Every structure is written in C-alpha cells, then in structure tokens.
C-alpha cells in the first residue's frame with residue numbers, strides 16, 4: 001500500500017438521508033410499510049432510527065470530529081408538506097436551524113429533496129406513476145428553495161430513481177409493493193421530468209433571491225453490470241440492464257433526451273440539467289440473459305464467484321468507480337461528485353481498506369484529468385437500511401439503538417485522519433493496516 005494525496009480544493013464529506021436517521025415522522029410511506037408484517041427483513045422499523053431529529057447538535061459535533069467539510073443530507077418531504085395543501089413552517093425552521101449549525105461548523109450542505117420516501121397523501125394519489133407528481137415535486141422544490149435558498153446553494157433533486165422504481169414497482173419489496181415493468185417506465189418518465197422541472201425552479205428561485213452560485217444535480221446509482229463469461233446472450237443481458245437501469249435516467253436527467261423504451265426526443269426541451277454528475281457507487285454484478293425474468297429486466301444477476309464481498313454479499317470492486325467516472329466525464333464534461341460510496345461491515349473489518357481503495361481510484365481519476373470534486377462516504381452513522389432494516393451497518397460511527405449511543409469506529413478514525421491530511425500518509429498506513 002502506498003500513500004496518496006487529493007488536491008487542496010477536493011471536498012470530503014459524509015452522507016445520510018432523512019428517513020434513515022431522523023425518526024419521529026408518521027406521515028411517510030415507509031412508516032406505514034414498516035407496520036405491515038414481513039415487510040422489513042429483521043422486523044425493525046424506522047419510527048425512531050437514530051433519533052437524529054432530536055440530536056442534531058451531537059451529530060454535527062461528531063462530523064466535526066471526523067473533519068469533514070461537506071455533508072449530504074435530505075429533507076423529508078412528508079414533514080415539509082404533511083398534506084397536499086399545506087407546508088409546515090416548524091419543519092422548515094427545523095431544517096434552517098440544522099443547516100445553520102452545519103455552516104457554523106464549517107460544513108457545506110448538499111441537500112437532497114427526494115430520497116426514497118414519499119408523503120402518504122402523495123403516494124395514495126398516484127405517486128410517481130401519475131403525471132401530477134411532476135408538478136407536485138416542482139412545487140415542493142420551489143418552497144424548499146425559497147425557504148432555504150439563502151443558506152443552501154447545492155442541491156440534489158432525486159436520489160437513485162432507478163433503485164427506487166425497481167424496488168417499489170418491479171420487485172415489490174418497497175412501498176407501494178407493485179410488480180409492473182410498465183409502471184417502472186412510467187415512473188421513469190415522470191421522475192426525469194420532475195428532475196428537470198426542479199432543476200429549473202431551483203435555479204430561478206435562487207436567481208430571484210440574488211444568488212448566482214446555484215448547483216443542481218441528481219444522484220445516480222451506478223452498478224457495474226458485466227456479462228458472466230462474455231457469451232452473446234450475457235452481453236445482451238448486460239446491455240439491457242445498463243440501458244434500463246442507467247442510461248434512460250442519466251441521459252434524460254443530464255440532457256433532457258428520452259431514449260427507448262421510455263420515449264424519444266426531448267419532451268421538456270434540450271438542455272444541460274446537471275451542474276454536476278452525482279454518482280452513488282457500491283459494487284458490480286455479473287449478468288446472464290433469462291427470458292423468463294422480465295421483472296429483472298431479463299437478467300439473472302449475481303455476485304462474481306469467489307469475489308470478496310461485504311455483509312450484504314456485494315462485491316468489493318473499487319475499479320468500477322474509476323470506470324464509471326471516466327466514462328461519464330468524457331460524455332458529459334461536468335464536475336463529478338461521488339454522492340455516495342460505502343459498505344456494510346458490522347465488525348468494521350474492511351471499511352478502512354474500502355475507503356483507502358476507493359479514494360485511491362479517485363486520486364487516479366484526478367491525475368488522469370477527470371474532474372472529480374467531492375466524495376461523500378455513506379454513511380455518517382449506522383441507520384435504517386430500508387427493507388433490510390437496522391441490521392446492516394454502514395456507519396463510520398456505530399449506533400447502539402437501545403441507548404442511541406454513538407461510537408466512532410476505527411474506520412471512522414481513519415477517515416477523520418484522511419480528511420484532515422486530505423490523503424493517506426505512511427504513518428496512517430502503518431497505524432491502520
């Protein structure tokens with residue numbers, strides 16, 4: 001292992017999402033989902049999670065100890081807009097206070113508007129399958145930008161629309177638990193349009209407020225799909241996965257272009273709708289073609305045999321990050337933010353090495369002239385991992401849910417030193433590996 005360094009202006013941070021950490025909200029679809037037997041693998045639920053809503057000061061204190069200079073968080077739509085006709089001032093004040101505290105601590109917020117959870121009223125009136133979602137989301141984005149726009153310049157509209165739609169409308173393991181590829185395609189159209197509408201309204205709102213430094217993007221989940229052994233059928237399967245899971249979203253949200261099977265042309269106008277490209281990268285998967293699995297986009301998907309994996313069985317494959325960033329930077333030429341990267345490692349056996357390996361790829365990318373500007377580790381602390389419940393541990397900080405005690409893991413200490421030195425020194429290698 002060798003030392004490496006990142007440029008002075010490179011930003012290092014952590015990421016979370018409101019529903020996974022806040023607790024205390026009963027107005028969202030996940031709260032309701034958790035109440036249905038068998039929906040959450042370990043039987044846990046999101047109603048308390050990390051109780052972050054009541055522990056903002058403490059958690060920002062921990063971020064300071066980690067030496068991060070930026071933090072990706074999300075706003076809970078169901079709290080801000082508890083029903084179709086009203087916006088909740090107290091909630092907006094709560095977020096103003098949180099963001100104010102972050103800024104005082106020298107931490108730049110990157111704020112996500114939609115991270116997998118919907119207000120119950122929104123889902124029950126058609127959710128993302130209904131075209132009304134476009135305007136509803138735009139209105140919510142406008143209110144958020146008006147209320148917080150003096151404090152927040154950097155926004156993520158929608159997190160991982162591909163994962164959200166796949167699990168909610170094709171696999172049926174997330175609310176509302178449907179199984180329809182047609183709905184996936186409809187939802188994709190609406191989410192892309194909603195992203196573009198939000199992109200425009202956030203820029204416009206902040207411009208009217210006198211701010212010119214607005215940056216808006218989306219966070220794309222990129223999973224490297226590779227043909228199992230390279231046969232033509234497997235290559236076709238990898239192509240289909242890539243198109244349906246990545247290309248339709250990244251093309252639509254970046255330049256407004258709809259490609260088959262979601263459509264053709266530029267229904268919202270041609271443009272540049274991302275000031276940065278947000279990439280969430282975790283793993284790769286091997287695929288082969290299976291005509292009987294339309295619900296899995298005609299693919300059999302699995303981990304490479306003998307590959308090193310994390311607690312959820314995901315292959316540890318840092319080179320994938322390099323390959324994606326290079327590919328999409330060449331195509332779009334906008335700065336890249338790694339909006340998420342991390343691993344489930346309850347015993348904290350390989351997280352530090354995971355961070356070392358992935359940021360090594362980032363340093364190689366920068367050397368090769370790829371404009372990667374930020375890295376957000378997922379996650380600040382253990383949290384509610386959706387249908388997997390509280391069991392998987394993604395945190396730099398361990399959380400004891402019985403007491404809400406937070407403890408920085410050794411990998412968290414490693415990351416803290418990495419943030420401070422903006423790189424990995426010889427001494428750190430000796431100490432941690």
Ligand code: NOJ
Nearest residue numbers: 017159160280340378385
């Ligand atoms: C991506 C999602 O955005 C986040 O919510 C989730 O916890 C992580 N992946 C880990 O699965």
